[in-house]
Amino acid sequence: xxxxxxxxxxxxxxxxxxxxxxxxxxxxxxxxxxxxxxxxxxxxxxxxxxxxxxxxxxxxxxxxxxxxxxxxxxxxxxxxxxxxxxxxxxxxxxxxxxxxxxxxxxxxxx
Amino acid sequence: xxxxxxxxxxxxxxxxxxxxxxxxxxxxxxxxxxxxxxxxxxxxxxxxxxxxxxxxxxxxxxxxxxxxxxxxxxxxxxxxxxxxxxxxxxxxxxxxxxxxxxxxxxxxxxxxxxxxxxxxxxxxxxxxxxxxxxxxxxxxxxxxxxxxxxxxxxxxxxxxxxxxxxxxxxxxxxxxxxxxxxxxxxxxxxxxxxxxxxxxxxxxxxxxxxxxxxxxxxxxxxxxxxxxxxxxxxxxxxxxxxxxxxxxxxxxxxxxxxxxxxxxxxxxxxxxxxxxxxxxxxxxxxxxxxxxxxxxxxxxxxxxxxxxxxxxxxxxxxxxxxxxxxxxxxxxxxxxxxxxxxxxxxxxxxxxxxxxxxxxxxxxxxxxxxxxxxxxxxxxxxxxxxxxxxxxxxxxxxxxxxxxxxxxxxxxxxxxxxxxxxxxxxxxxxxxxxxxxxxxxxxxxxxxxxxxxxxxxxxxxxxxxxxxxxxxxxxxxxxxxxxxxxxxxxxxxxxxxxxxxxxxxxxxxxxxxxxxxxxxxxxxxxxxxxxxxxxxxxxxxxxxxxxxxxxxxxxxxxxxxxxxxxxxxxxxxxxxxxxxxxxxxxxxxxxxxxxxxxxxxxxxxxxxxxxxxxxxxxxxxxxxxxxxxxxxxxxxxxxxxxxxxxxxxxxxxxxxxxxxxxxxxxxxxxxxxxxxxxxxxxxxxxxxxxxxxxxxxxxxxxxxxxxxxxxxxxxxxxxxxxxxxxxxxxxxxxxxxxxxxxxxxxxxxxxxxxxxxxxxxxxxxxxxxxxxxxxxxxxxxxxxxxxxxxxxxxxxxxxxxxxxxxxxxx
Numbered sequence: 019x020x021x022x023x024x025x026x027x028x029x030x031x032x033x034x035x036x037x038x039x040x041x042x043x044x045x046x047x048x049x050x051x052x053x054x055x056x057x058x059x060x061x062x063x064x065x066x067x068x069x070x071x072x073x074x075x076x077x078x079x080x081x082x083x084x085x086x087x088x089x090x091x092x093x094x095x096x097x098x099x100x101x102x103x104x105x106x107x108x109x110x111x112x113x114x115x116x117x118x119x120x121x122x123x124x125x126x127x128x
Numbered sequence: 129x130x131x132x133x134x135x136x137x138x139x140x141x142x143x144x145x146x147x148x149x150x151x152x153x154x155x156x157x158x159x160x161x162x163x164x165x166x167x168x169x170x171x172x173x174x175x176x177x178x179x180x181x182x183x184x185x186x187x188x189x190x191x192x193x194x195x196x197x198x199x200x201x202x203x204x205x206x207x208x209x210x211x212x213x214x215x216x217x218x219x220x221x222x223x224x225x226x227x228x229x230x231x232x233x234x235x236x237x238x239x240x241x242x243x244x245x246x247x248x249x250x251x252x253x254x255x256x257x258x259x260x261x262x263x264x265x266x267x268x269x270x271x272x273x274x275x276x277x278x279x280x281x282x283x284x285x286x287x288x289x290x291x292x293x294x295x296x297x298x299x300x301x302x303x304x305x306x307x308x309x310x311x312x313x314x315x316x317x318x319x320x321x322x323x324x325x326x327x328x329x330x331x332x333x334x335x336x337x338x339x340x341x342x343x344x345x346x347x348x349x350x351x352x353x354x355x356x357x358x359x360x361x362x363x364x365x366x367x368x369x370x371x372x373x374x375x376x377x378x379x380x381x382x383x384x385x386x387x388x389x390x391x392x393x394x395x396x397x398x399x400x401x402x403x404x405x406x407x408x409x410x411x412x413x414x415x416x417x418x419x420x421x422x423x424x425x426x427x428x429x430x431x432x433x434x435x436x437x438x439x440x441x442x443x444x445x446x447x448x449x450x451x452x453x454x455x456x457x458x459x460x461x462x463x464x465x466x467x468x469x470x471x472x473x474x475x476x477x478x479x480x481x482x483x484x485x486x487x488x489x490x491x492x493x494x495x496x497x498x499x500x501x502x503x504x505x506x507x508x509x510x511x512x513x514x515x516x517x518x519x520x521x522x523x524x525x526x527x528x529x530x531x532x533x534x535x536x537x538x539x540x541x542x543x544x545x546x547x548x549x550x551x552x553x554x555x556x557x558x559x560x561x562x563x564x565x566x567x568x569x570x571x572x573x574x575x576x577x578x579x580x581x582x583x584x585x586x587x588x589x590x591x592x593x594x595x596x597x598x599x600x601x602x603x604x605x606x607x608x609x610x611x612x613x614x615x616x617x618x619x620x621x622x623x624x625x626x627x628x629x630x631x632x633x634x635x636x637x638x639x640x641x642x643x644x645x646x647x648x649x650x651x652x653x654x655x656x657x658x659x660x661x662x663x664x665x666x667x668x669x670x671x672x673x674x675x676x677x678x679x680x681x682x683x684x685x686x687x688x689x690x691x692x693x694x695x696x697x698x699x700x701x702x703x704x705x706x707x708x709x710x711x712x713x714x715x716x717x718x719x720x721x722x723x724x725x726x727x728x729x730x731x732x733x734x735x736x737x738x739x740x741x742x743x744x745x746x747x748x749x750x751x752x753x754x755x756x757x758x759x760x761x762x763x764x765x766x767x768x769x770x771x772x773x774x775x776x777x778x779x780x781x782x783x784x785x786x787x788x789x790x791x792x793x794x795x796x797x798x799x800x801x802x803x804x805x806x807x808x809x810x811x812x813x814x815x816x817x818x819x820x821x822x823x824x825x826x827x828x829x830x831x832x833x834x835x836x837x838x839x840x841x842x843x844x845x846x847x848x849x850x851x852x853x854x855x856x857x858x859x860x861x862x863x864x865x866x867x868x869x870x871x872x873x874x875x876x877x878x879x880x881x882x883x884x885x886x887x888x889x890x891x892x893x894x895x896x897x898x899x900x901x902x903x904x905x906x907x908x909x910x911x912x913x914x915x916x917x918x919x920x921x922x923x924x925x926x927x928x929x930x931x932x933x934x935x936x937x938x
Contacts, residue, residue, distance in 0.1 A: 024929055024930035025929045030929065031671070032672065034672045038928060038929050051645060051646050065686070067688075068684075071680070072676070073672070074672065074675075075644065075646055075648045075649065075651070075652060076645045076648075078794045082648035082675060082684060083684075083686075085649060111716035119932065122932075
């Protein structure tokens with residue numbers, strides 16, 4: 019594990035997201051109404067919509083371009099749509115957000 | 129032989145007892161009724177509405193002269209009982225003796241007067257009877273009158289609220305830390321205090337009275353022990369009651385706190401009985417009416433020689449203090465082995481708290497929404513194991529059973545006076561009456577009540593009332609729910625938000641039985657709009673419930689960049705603005721496009737540059753063009769009489785006025801206007817949502833055009849003579865659309881649903897127009913502002929949270 023401090027949970031609006039730029043592409047960091055935090059690829063597999071700009075409801079996000087809905091827990095598209103977004107380990111410690119960049123770093127190396 | 133029954137005290141308990149007695153056998157007793165007050169039995173609980181002016185004394189009389197006459201009761205009202213001779217079995221009144229076979233004490237209670245210095249001054253009164261009530265009512269006639277109420281219990285607060293309603297400046301002095309501490313916990317006490325304060329009543333808690341100051345034998349002020357002096361013309365002491373047992377003591381009956389009675393309401397003398405607030409039963413004394421009515425039933429049976437037993441049941445209190453619903457039951461003190469379930473909705477002022485011991489509810493306090501009180505009370509009484517429903521327990525019976533929650537629950541829960549049809553002012557109760565009177569379907573309800581007979585948006589609700597009233601006899605037509613999160617249609621959600629005064633998203637989710645935690649991308653933007661449109665001052669727009677464009681105040685493009693479009697009022701611009709736009713295009717690498725709405729679009733701006741480009745455009749005096757919003761977009765104009773040789777009026781000037789009036793407002797879908805200076809219609813006004821065509825004689829306003837997926841010409845709304853009338857009619861139309869339409873219905877779709885005739889009829893009334901304009905202005909007091917300027921201050925939100933590409937390579 020390679021945890022990097024990327025900011026404070028309060029930097030993300032409730033039921034919203036912020037972006038983290040990485041060598042492996044943009045990662046969206048989501049905060050739900052119950053203050054759970056998830057990290058996933060910002061790119062919708064459908065037409066590349068920015069998921070960090072989607073509406074966050076429950077533990078799901080809706081892509082702003084064509085309303086694909088993804089589970090933030092599994093990364094899987096919901097309903098009739100088929101697709102999956104990469105999800106990344108993230109934890110909250112004393113309000114600080116730590117993103118595990120092991121996989122992200124591995125990807126950039128590949 | 130008819131026995132002689134003498135009753136001392138014509139209160140609510142003895143009155144109820146006599147009713148039971150006469151029902152059972154009107155001839156069993158020859159009854160004499162003494163009452164110290166110069167009147168018979170009236171509903172003492174209703175003195176507060178008399179005080180506040182909602183009722184008259186005549187309306188709260190339970191037993192009038194004719195009732196006593198019809199039942200052969202000898203009334204000795206206004207006469208005190210001096211003593212009782214148990215040897216001779218006679219009651220000695222001020223005006224003579226009466227013999228008895230059986231004697232009933234219903235002497236009630238005396239208000240407790242704190243023996244403060246000055247408590248015997250004129251103008252120091254309790255709150256107990258009609259005389260006290262009248263004294264308080266008279267105070268309201270005196271301009272600038274001040275009153276102090278000692279005691280923040282139910283009675284004291286009723287007195288305070290009643291006097292305040294009559295314009296008296298009232299201060300409540302309460303010794304405890306919060307109001308009604310016996311019935312409410314601190315949080316509910318806080319809400320109650322807030323609501324009283326809103327009514328202009330001053331509330332002082334933890335306040336100790338020290339002395340009542342008088343002048344010429346009359347009260348002048350209350351002095352507190354911290355030195356505060358509260359001037360007053362009347363001082364009401366409402367600190368509690370004590371059973372009135374003086375006569376019983378003189379008579380030699382066994383007494384403690386009250387007159388001792390057994391389970392049959394018999395005192396220590398087998399010929400003498402007692403009931404009501406004067407008695408003590410198994411150590412308990414009584415103040416609420418429910419157990420007193422139980423006693424009345426038991427005593428009537430005892431007097432008839434029938435077996436009956438009085439049981440003092442667990443009491444729940446459901447009170448209405450000054451229009452605030454309160455409920456409390458059981459024990460709600462905190463303890464180590466107890467857990468709380470709390471629900472708060474600050475926007476609606478609702479507070480609910482359940483106290484659990486193990487898996488059983490032991491106490492409940494509710495404020496603001498007490499509809500489920502009886503249900504919780506039953507569970508307290510029955511000791512129900514609530515483990516299974518613990519998660520949803522606080523939401524009450526409507527929410528038990530998980531996913532199969534009854535979609536009719538919200539409508540079933542509406543009170544009878546809840547308005548269902550706003551157009552015709554029809555309440556739920558009226559509709560239920562009509563249904564019970566035989567109106568079995570929508571058409572019949574429409575015909576009898578006019579509900580849903582005008583704009584029709586309440587049709588779904590009327591059908592639900594039908595379904596809730598008729599049960600299985602009614603076949604519900606299938607309506608399209610708002611989305612998978614709810615069974616309600618858009619129209620129902622709108623109506624319920626208004627009628628239930630739902631002012632927050634959690635309130636909507638909970639009260640309307642949403643199946644998801646916080647909606648989804650379909651319903652949440654809709655609910656967000658409905659809330660801000662209906663409660664502009666109470667509800668704050670939630671950016672997280674908006675589509676990306678409205679949240680970022682720019683239009684996202686397919687490559688993830690944004691387009692930025694400043695407002696050009698009525699399509700007018702000038703060299704300075706154009707220079708600033710040109711500079712911004714250079715600086716941020718934007719492509720420039722002239723739009724159909726007579727403005728200039730800057731395409732290809734990166735998200736992190738948005739605050740900077742807005743700041744630059746703001747600096748040149750430009751504001752957001754809202755080209756991204758479900759709100760007012762543009763007002764397209766031609767040059768009009770200012771330049772054009774055919775122009776009949778100043779169409780450009782009018783367009784600018786309209787745009788300055790309407791900009792910033794959120795609407796169910798986008799709204800575009802056009803103003804043409806003559807019927808040649810160069811501004812293409814007749815395919816807009818609202819079009820104005822200037823003519824020699826004034827202005828023709830038409831609405832509900834479309835030039836998108838559908839193309840449709842506008843339909844004439846009205847012709848008016850002046851610009852001011854144009855502004856009024858257009859504002860009223862847009863506000864009506866804001867208040868009534870389904871989210872994402874353009875005006876032409878909405879008008880097609882409700883009918884142009886209905887829109888015309890509604891707006892034809894000058895009063896309605898004025899109200900709509902007023903409500904629009906209230907909303908605009910919040911929203912007529914430039915979002916760009918506000919967002920510049922939050923510019924960090926537009927940058928990435930972190931940029932790990934800057935990390936040194938490993």
